[in-house]
Amino acid sequence: MSADRTSVLGMETKSTAQGARPGRVAERLLADRHSLPLSIALHLLPGVLIVAVYLLIARPLTRAIGYPPFLGWAIAMLLALAPFELGLLLWLGRRRNGRFSLRGVVHYLDKPLPRGKLVVLVIPLIVWFLVVSFALMPMDSFFYELLFRWLPFEGAGGGLTDGLAGYPHSVMVVALAVCIPLTGLAFPVIEELYFRGFLMSRLSRLGRWAPVLSTVLFSLYHLWSPWVFLSRVVFFLPGPWFVWRKKDLRVSLGMHAGTTFLLQTLGTLALLLNLLP
Template sequence: MTTGTLIRARGATRPANRPAWPTVLAMHLLPAAATFAAALALGPLMRAWHLPPQFALTLAFAFVLTPIELGLLLAAVRAARNLRAAGWSPRRLPEILAFRRRLPLRLYLLILPCLTAMAVGLAMLLAPLERRVLDGYPAGWALPPDSDAYPVATLVATLLVTLLVDGLVNPAVEELYFRAYLLPRLPVRGALAVVTSAGLFAAQHYWQPEKFAFIFLAQLLLIVVMLRVRSVRISIAAHCLTNSLAILFALATVLT
């Protein structure tokens, strides 16, 4: 089965009107741009409150990125003609989303460890490249934060909030927005749609330039798996798992 066939397979919606490229680029790139701007604006406040600078990004995710993406999804529900005729409600959100197939537990137990192992291997492979990028770019958002600069209690508290926001809530909403909603509506098809989706998702991580290659390659793998099983649920689970593991590793580093 080809990638193009997978995108049109059962569990995928077939939007009547696909947005033009300017709209596609805006929907992929502008929410994160607003988020990054909010995080930069919160930087002085973090310093004034003696909090790690990374926590500004967590707050921006919670109060800018996730609300924008959810708002755009709900706006799409309201704009859908068939849903307006039937009576608009936020509970109708699944009706505009693709790849809604439910999966048996055995598939999660089989796929998630494989995806996690591949992500870890990819991260190790790309680590030298990421260090070279960081040498020339003051990223400032990398985890874990400097354990000598802040009290352990402060670091633990901010990382636990980050675990909730960026380990669970934000990646789940991102997968619904980017994969279940935007991917089927791209103006391109087949393998080009997969590459475009992964590339735009990587490009909107403005605060992680050292991670562009990793995010792009990891997303390629994740999208292909999602299309193969026709379920955004597996990509949500994998995204939450990998994000959470990175934050838990940072937490373990702080506590040791």
């Protein structure tokens, strides 16, 4: 074997070895199972960061430019949710694989469900999400009025139109339209990769309770809307449960991103056509 060939093989072996030894922190995060304290911390930390960025950066910014707080939350998620959740997954992928890849980091990506069965499953889940979330809105309002009015989140306790009330029509339309690709699509996809594909898959020792705990912790992660905790557990649980049952992340991806994109787009169109009160 030539010296050049030996050198190349040596470099490849070194690169592979480096990819196989991700480091102590990465090894702990990439383990097949997470301890309960670690899992709780990884679920809640992004929510803490989002609220902190909103209060320190996004809220003052939207106030200064005259836009509703709804846009402030999208900015906070852009600055906190995306870098932390997606950034952590990509960093772990690079540490494990030697390149930016989700292989071995995010599970349930083997796509075991045929496309037809996936569609038949996701559409009822979207309907469930919409119907139950709207049906439980009075309960959300009750908890907000009872326990959470003190939170410094303007317009947080009402519906979408309450959060936009008092702003010019053009400002409201722009705020909602800008959020369609963010809160309507990109952020839900990132959340599903992180919370279901990464975190829930490492709660496997809990068996059928894994999707339940995943949903509870995911609901707690929404620190900016704690009054929706109970209803969020109810209308969101079927998605994680079917991901765990079918081993296909596309189920909750379709339910979550499909519902938020639909609501965001239809809400923007309704506002644009003056169909909202």
